[in-house]
Amino acid sequence: MASNPKTLDDLFLDTLKDIYYAEKQILKALPKMAKTATSPELKQAFEKHRDETETQVDRLADVFEMIGKAPRGKTCDAILGIIEEAKSIMEEFEGSPVLDAGLLASAQAVEHYEISRYGTLKAWAQQLGLDNAVKLLDQTLAEEVNTDVTLSKLGESKVNKQAQAKAA
Amino acid sequence: MASNPKTLDDLFLDTLKDIYYAEKQILKALPKMAKTATSPELKQAFEKHRDETETQVDRLADVFEMIGKAPRGKTCDAILGIIEEAKSIMEEFEGSPVLDAGLLASAQAVEHYEISRYGTLKAWAQQLGLDNAVKLLDQTLAEEVNTDVTLSKLGESKVNKQAQAKAA
Numbered sequence: 001m002a003s004n005p006k007t008l009d010d011l012f013l014d015t016l017k018d019i020y021y022a023e024k025q026i027l028k029a030l031p032k033m034a035k036t037a038t039s040p041e042l043k044q045a046f047e048k049h050r051d052e053t054e055t056q057v058d059r060l061a062d063v064f065e066m067i068g069k070a071p072r073g074k075t076c077d078a079i080l081g082i083i084e085e086a087k088s089i090m091e092e093f094e095g096s097p098v099l100d101a102g103l104l105a106s107a108q109a110v111e112h113y114e115i116s117r118y119g120t121l122k123a124w125a126q127q128l129g130l131d132n133a134v135k136l137l138d139q140t141l142a143e144e145v146n147t148d149v150t151l152s153k154l155g156e157s158k159v160n161k162q163a164q165a166k167a168a
Numbered sequence: 169m170a171s172n173p174k175t176l177d178d179l180f181l182d183t184l185k186d187i188y189y190a191e192k193q194i195l196k197a198l199p200k201m202a203k204t205a206t207s208p209e210l211k212q213a214f215e216k217h218r219d220e221t222e223t224q225v226d227r228l229a230d231v232f233e234m235i236g237k238a239p240r241g242k243t244c245d246a247i248l249g250i251i252e253e254a255k256s257i258m259e260e261f262e263g264s265p266v267l268d269a270g271l272l273a274s275a276q277a278v279e280h281y282e283i284s285r286y287g288t289l290k291a292w293a294q295q296l297g298l299d300n301a302v303k304l305l306d307q308t309l310a311e312e313v314n315t316d317v318t319l320s321k322l323g324e325s326k327v328n329k330q331a332q333a334k335a336a
Contacts, residue, residue, distance in 0.1 A: 004263035008331045011266045015273065018253070077256075078277060081249025085186070088245075096172035098179045105183065105288040109246060112280035119320065120273040127328040152287065160295040163176045 012124045013069060019117045020060045021073030026110060027053050029083050033107065036090050039100045039162065041154055046107065049147050056143065059136040063125075066133050082109050097166030100159045104151055111148040118144060180292045181237060187285045188228045189241030194278060195221050197251050201275065204258050207268045207330065209322055214275065217315050224311065227304040231293075234301050250277050265334030268327045272319055279316040286312060 030053065034046035064071040086106035093099040118141040125133040198221065202214035232239040254274035261267045286309040293301040 004261065004267075006261055006264040006266060008266050008269060008328070010264075011261065011270050011273075011331070014257075014260070077249035077252040078246070079249070081245035081247070081252075082281075084245040084249075089182075092182070093174055093179065094172060096174040096178075098174060098176050099172075101176060101292070102179050105179075105284075108288060109281060109284045112284035113250075113277060116273075116277045116280035116316075120276060120323075123320070123323055123328055124269070126324075127332055148284075152291070155288075155291055156294075160176070160291055163179070164295055 008124060008128060009067070012121065012128060013067065014074065015117060015121055015124070016060065016063060016067075017072055017074035018076045018078075019114070019121065020057070020064075020071060022076045022079035022113065022117070023053055023057050023060065024073060025076070025079050025083055026114075027057065029086065029110075033086065033090075033103055036094075037100055037103055039154075039159055042100050042104060042159060045147070045150060045154060049107075052143050052147070056140045059140055063121075063130075063133045063136055066130060078113055079110070082106070082113055085109070098163040101155065101163040104155050104159050108148055108151050111144050111151065114144045115141065115148065176292060176296060177235070180289065180296060181235065182242065183285060183289055183292070184228065184231060184235075185240055185242035186244045186246075187282070187289065188225070188232075188239060190244045190247035190281065190285070191221055191225045191228065192241060193244070193247050193251055194282075195225065197254065197278075201254065201258075201271055204262075205268055205271050207322075207327055210268050210272060210327060213315075213318060213322060217275075220311050220315070224308045227308055231289075231298075231301045231304055234298060246281055247278070250274075250281055253277070266331040269323065269331040272323050272327050276316055276319050279312050279319065282312045283309065283316065 030046050030050040034043045037043045061071040089102040089106055093102045118137050122134055122137040122141055125137055198214050198218040202211050205211045205214060229239040257270040257274055261270045286305055290302055290305040290309055293305055
């Protein structure tokens, strides 16, 4: 096996490009999800997260700058697959009383992808001594975790109950 | 918009098929990841999770039985995308001292997808009053969370440090 000189800096940059691309895809998907949702609370949660995502993209641009690179995305098959599934749910359950429950689940799959990537990037930034990047990545990570918790609560307190009540 | 008679039972079954397919893909991917990993601890973590995944597939089959359905998968674009990214990392960082760090990150993306799906299925099973299914789904959810925590600790205590030390 040939020696490969790639370092943790390369891996960090590679994953930064991956999540930068993913966030931009999410930014495109969220308005469609907000429009499709029927529950006002779910619509609002998607709209709020869309605004947060804009800030998160800006933070990523700052992290690129901190390591002396121009912000650039790299095709992220994972987020494309996750969004593709969200689209299938929207089509398959359009007009059904359980559409919101399906949309909420899709959004949580998106959040968990982001939680895993920001968790990884934060750990690598710590290892690389990029303290200012750690701060920014941690802010976004906290927002993603918070969004996931909000969605879980909204599911359990309202959306899943409504899904079953309306379908009864 | 035409009324769509699909119910929470349909959404539950749809997502059960999604994760059943995903688990089978993960079962195929883990031995390759274990073989590629250079750290004995990471190899061991992947092998342990492979064994757990077999039990998790069996539990899913039990949940299918509880709702009177035959276990069947449905193509899950999300896991295909996540595994595709893991393969790219394995190729791009083959022979590099940071390969293990990349593999560990890929495995955490897989875990987080599973955490989101089992969390959703558990919430829906609760709503549907499928108490025995809730128990099984919760067991698997706890294992996935535990695997993710184990991987985070292994990353911070060893793999990320080694990645940087070897590359220096």
